[in-house]
Amino acid sequence: MRRALFAITGLAASTTALVVLKAGPDTSRVAQELPASATPGTEESTTAAESTAEPAEATATAVPRPSVSRSPAPGQSTASPAAGGAESSGGATKKPSVAQPSTAAPRSTVRRVFGPVVSNEFGNVQVAISLTGSRIVAAEALELPERTAQSEQRSSRVDDRYSGTAGLVVQRQSADLDTVSGATATSESYRESLQAAIDQAR
Amino acid sequence: MRPGLRRVEHVMGTPVSLDIADDRSTTELTVLADDVFAWLREVDARFSTYRPDSEVCRFDRGELLHSEASADLRRVLERCADLWGATDGFFDAYATGGLDPSGYVKGWAVQVASDRLREAGVDNHCLNAGGDVRVRGHASGGLPWRIGVQHPWDPSAVCLVLVGTDLAVATSGVYERGPHVRDPRRGVPARGLRSVTVVGQDLGLADAYATAAVAMGVAGIGWLDRLPGYRHAVVTDDGRCLHSADLPLSAD
Numbered sequence: 001m002r003r004a005l006f007a008i009t010g011l012a013a014s015t016t017a018l019v020v021l022k023a024g025p026d027t028s029r030v031a032q033e034l035p036a037s038a039t040p041g042t043e044e045s046t047t048a049a050e051s052t053a054e055p056a057e058a059t060a061t062a063v064p065r066p067s068v069s070r071s072p073a074p075g076q077s078t079a080s081p082a083a084g085g086a087e088s089s090g091g092a093t094k095k096p097s098v099a100q101p102s103t104a105a106p107r108s109t110v111r112r113v114f115g116p117v118v119s120n121e122f123g124n125v126q127v128a129i130s131l132t133g134s135r136i137v138a139a140e141a142l143e144l145p146e147r148t149a150q151s152e153q154r155s156s157r158v159d160d161r162y163s164g165t166a167g168l169v170v171q172r173q174s175a176d177l178d179t180v181s182g183a184t185a186t187s188e189s190y191r192e193s194l195q196a197a198i199d200q201a202r
Numbered sequence: 203m204r205p206g207l208r209r210v211e212h213v214m215g216t217p218v219s220l221d222i223a224d225d226r227s228t229t230e231l232t233v234l235a236d237d238v239f240a241w242l243r244e245v246d247a248r249f250s251t252y253r254p255d256s257e258v259c260r261f262d263r264g265e266l267l268h269s270e271a272s273a274d275l276r277r278v279l280e281r282c283a284d285l286w287g288a289t290d291g292f293f294d295a296y297a298t299g300g301l302d303p304s305g306y307v308k309g310w311a312v313q314v315a316s317d318r319l320r321e322a323g324v325d326n327h328c329l330n331a332g333g334d335v336r337v338r339g340h341a342s343g344g345l346p347w348r349i350g351v352q353h354p355w356d357p358s359a360v361c362l363v364l365v366g367t368d369l370a371v372a373t374s375g376v377y378e379r380g381p382h383v384r385d386p387r388r389g390v391p392a393r394g395l396r397s398v399t400v401v402g403q404d405l406g407l408a409d410a411y412a413t414a415a416v417a418m419g420v421a422g423i424g425w426l427d428r429l430p431g432y433r434h435a436v437v438t439d440d441g442r443c444l445h446s447a448d449l450p451l452s453a454d
Contacts, residue, residue, distance in 0.1 A: 179219065179335050179349050181364075181372065196208070
């Protein structure tokens with residue numbers, strides 16, 4: 001009986017001990033896990049909230065800043081090539097060339113500058129330009145080769161294209177290129193007389 | 203006032219423009235320009251086929267022996283002989299019957315003038331003799347020189363723009379004076395190519411190569427393609443423009 005009672009109590013004690021042992025780490029684990037997962041969880045969530053808040057602020061502040069600084073920049077950059085283009089290239093020159101004389105024209109008077117006589121195998125070429133300030137408002141060929149019908153035709157073609165108040169000279173505001181290869185006659189002479197007149201005027 | 207000097211004079215039957223962009227005193231620049239134009243006038247006096255008293259004409263008439271000729275004339279004759287071989291006879295200084303080396307002489311004279319400017323320390327200059335162009339360094343604006351190639355159908359337009367700091371550019375064509383380049387083999391005016399531009403280092407050779415290619419006609423395109431050290435742009439009679447892939451074209 002005693003042995004049986006010891007055995008039963010022993011079994012019961014061992015099972016409770018087992019249960020306690022089994023339950024102990026489980027509950028402690030749960031207890032440990034909870035604060036452990038809670039603190040890093042909140043830390044994470046707060047840092048995440050801060051970090052998302054920071055980029056949100058950063059992007060929120062960043063967006064308006066560049067867009068503010070950018071919006072005048074394109075305006076400047078599109079304006080400067082247009083102004084530069086009026087001096088150097090032929091493409092988009094009409095707008096500024098219209099805009100400029102309206103401010104310049106009333107103030108300054110027109111002066112005329114004569115280029116030198118440049119001879120070629122067909123005859124002589126001389127160009128005169130009219131300027132208001134430093135702006136060319138008209139170009140005129142005073143002399144062009146007219147010895148033969150062919151060269152007369154060619155000359156009138158060159159004159160039509162370059163001269164006048166809306167010709168290429170006025171549009172481009174310069175002789176544009178440093179030099180031209182292959183232009184051995186009239187147009188080259190025109191350009192050279194013109195370049196000399198421009199050099200003289202400026 | 204921009205630095206440098208620009209001068210246009212009528213020499214060798216064509217307008218010649220000199221543009222020096224170096225910032226030097228007016229006196230220095232004037233002396234340099236005087237030297238350039240004096241040299242070109244000297245070449246004209248010695249090598250022109252229109253002057254009966256020129257060295258070339260006297261040599262051609264047999265009044266001057268090869269041993270008596272100047273070093274310049276002997277060099278030019280040697281180069282013309284080399285070019286006759288290099289172009290399969292399409293560059294022919296004797297194509298008109300008598301000696302006429304002017305297809306080489308104009309470019310050579312400009313090249314020599316440019317070489318002398320460089321030796322004198324003038325690093326930035328552009329010399330253009332009736333379309334034969336030699337540039338070195340930069341224009342007065344500080345950018346590389348821009349060289350337009352004349353459009354063969356529109357004298358007021360350019361069809362290509364080349365950019366460079368050390369280039370020889372020669373254009374030969376049949377558009378200004380009609381078909382004046384003859385095919386020396388058949389003795390008829392050359393057809394097929396309306397304008398040939400050759401770009402390289404030596405303007406004398408570039409000029410001769412361009413003239414030879416016009417004389418060759420359409421076959422000249424293939425010949426230009428195989429030419430070492432020289433690049434080209436060609437406008438055909440039917441209005442097509444073909445050029446070397448590595449031609450130094452302007453980006454804008």
